Amino acid sequence: MKNRIIAVVLVSVITLSAFTVRGFAFLKGDLNGNGVLEVADALEVLRISSGIIPGDWYKKMIADMDSDEVVTIKDARSILSQSVDLTDINDYHEQLTPYTDHGFGTSTFCVVNSYYSEVLPASPIDNKSNPLYSAIPYGTFDIVTSELIHHSESGNDFYVLASGRRLYANEIQVFNGYNMPYNKAVLKKTVTKNSGSTQFYLALDWRVPFNVTVNPQEYVTGFNSRSFNIKDGVFTGNYIDITFNYTTHTEGELSFPESNVISHTQWITDGNNATLRVYLKNAGCFFGYTAYYDSNNYLVISVKEKMNTLSGKVIEIDPGHGGKEPGAGSGTGVYERDVTYNIATYLKAYLESAGATVVFSRDNSASVPEIEERRFNTLKNNPDMFVSVHCDSSADSSVNGSSAYYYKNYSGPLAFAISRNLPSAVKKDLNYAMFDKGAHFYPFMVTRVENCPAVLVECGFISNSQDFAIINSPAGQNSIARGIYNGIVEYCSWY
Numbered sequence: 001m002k003n004r005i006i007a008v009v010l011v012s013v014i015t016l017s018a019f020t021v022r023g024f025a026f027l028k029g030d031l032n033g034n035g036v037l038e039v040a041d042a043l044e045v046l047r048i049s050s051g052i053i054p055g056d057w058y059k060k061m062i063a064d065m066d067s068d069e070v071v072t073i074k075d076a077r078s079i080l081s082q083s084v085d086l087t088d089i090n091d092y093h094e095q096l097t098p099y100t101d102h103g104f105g106t107s108t109f110c111v112v113n114s115y116y117s118e119v120l121p122a123s124p125i126d127n128k129s130n131p132l133y134s135a136i137p138y139g140t141f142d143i144v145t146s147e148l149i150h151h152s153e154s155g156n157d158f159y160v161l162a163s164g165r166r167l168y169a170n171e172i173q174v175f176n177g178y179n180m181p182y183n184k185a186v187l188k189k190t191v192t193k194n195s196g197s198t199q200f201y202l203a204l205d206w207r208v209p210f211n212v213t214v215n216p217q218e219y220v221t222g223f224n225s226r227s228f229n230i231k232d233g234v235f236t237g238n239y240i241d242i243t244f245n246y247t248t249h250t251e252g253e254l255s256f257p258e259s260n261v262i263s264h265t266q267w268i269t270d271g272n273n274a275t276l277r278v279y280l281k282n283a284g285c286f287f288g289y290t291a292y293y294d295s296n297n298y299l300v301i302s303v304k305e306k307m308n309t310l311s312g313k314v315i316e317i318d319p320g321h322g323g324k325e326p327g328a329g330s331g332t333g334v335y336e337r338d339v340t341y342n343i344a345t346y347l348k349a350y351l352e353s354a355g356a357t358v359v360f361s362r363d364n365s366a367s368v369p370e371i372e373e374r375r376f377n378t379l380k381n382n383p384d385m386f387v388s389v390h391c392d393s394s395a396d397s398s399v400n401g402s403s404a405y406y407y408k409n410y411s412g413p414l415a416f417a418i419s420r421n422l423p424s425a426v427k428k429d430l431n432y433a434m435f436d437k438g439a440h441f442y443p444f445m446v447t448r449v450e451n452c453p454a455v456l457v458e459c460g461f462i463s464n465s466q467d468f469a470i471i472n473s474p475a476g477q478n479s480i481a482r483g484i485y486n487g488i489v490e491y492c493s494w495y
């Protein structure tokens with residue numbers, strides 16, 4: 001019996017898409033929770049919907065339970081909240097939903113039923129990720145203003161929403177719902193945790209869409225004609241803007257004396273939008289955030305503290321490709337998948353010697369996670385930093401050089417530090433002049449995360465014979481890893 005429960009948990013984590021469909025069945029029926037589910041299923045639904053990372057307490061609790069026991073969602077929520085440190089926000093916050101009549105008529109609604117749904121601008125209809133649109137959490141509601149739009153070039157389907165967003169059709173559920181009153185957002189108390197982040201809580205009347213950007217920042221058009229390169233390579237953000245749609249009433253202000261990243265808040269209302277501006281203590285000093293609904297229905301914004309040192313920090317390294325997906329080849333039987341794993345292994349040793357904990361996105365086996373799953377795992381693992389290791393390739397064998405890529409403006413400084421340090425390490429160690437292609441904006445799948453500085457490094461061209469001699473030798477792989485490590489250390493020393 002206990003084995004079956006554990007199986008439910010493991011299967012749920014691995015096959016998220018199948019799981020969210022099951023999770024939605026109860027959400028559609030009653031978000032506030034009078035539906036009946038088996039204990040383990042109910043807890044897992046709540047865990048995913050609240051974004052809580054399962055710790056040992058959770059695994060033990062699941063292992064101790066009898067799967068035949070049936071509870072209401074409310075009971076399960078109460079069990080879950082007793083097991084999580086919710087500090088001073090421990091009352092359950094009722095929220096409105098479009099599933100009941102509020103007296104304002106009806107519309108076509110959607111609810112986000114993926115863990116964390118990527119957001120695109122309403123127009124033009126393309127498949128280009130935009131770093132100024134932040135992902136929105138599970139359970140967010142919006143009004144649908146379009147029919148299903150098929151983008152033939154990418155094969156993706158979208159819906160356009162009244163808030164000016166566009167979401168992937170496979171990440172939302174569309175339904176006929178009851179129009180909602182305007183939202184009120186109430187800022188609640190803050191908690192600084194030893195785990196390296198500062199949380200604050202918001203009580204929303206309902207799960208309105210919201211967008212998070214770090215401003216001010218000037219962008220310029222650069223590599224690949226994309227217009228999100230941070231000007232002069234400098235991240236200048238001095239405040240976080242969290243803009244809530246359909247929100248006309250606000251309440252509460254906070255200051256964060258214990259945080260080394262955020263200072264205080266200010267509400268700014270503009271028509272039917274309200275922005276919570278959270279000022280940084282120092283311009284350019286920001287390391288990511290997560291946003292999720294906790295098991296009591298509060299929106300939690302968790303802001304990473306600054307690193308200062310690598311000791312005790314969690315760095316996720318993603319050795320590019322792997323398993324059946326070899327990546328680019330040298331033409332001599334050597335593939336990206338193998339050299340990226342070796343470079344990542346050297347990098348791991350350097351980081352661990354500095355006291356960091358290193359997580360790999362994959363092992364060296366034939367069966368490794370798909371790229372979408374790696375992105376999802378980065379959101380779930382919530383590391384302090386993410387580095388994806390790749391090698392470049394070109395049909396023109398004369399093209400050479402190393403480079404680094406960022407998505408969010410606050411990942412830019414890490415990309416610049418690595419792109420500068422990699423060639424200088426290779427020059428110093430092996431007297432090879434790796435061409436420095438610099439750092440650029442690029443929307444790679446794995447770096448499109450909000451929760452930490454995330455970069456992708458191209459460690460030279462596997463298709464260029466001079467670069468390949470470095471990439472393919474143990475000494476070269478070690479030197480490249482040292483260069484990436486030097487960049488990480490330099491980045492940490494700036495703050």
Ligand SMILES: [Zn+2]
Nearest residue numbers: 320327390391
């Ligand atoms: Zn690659």
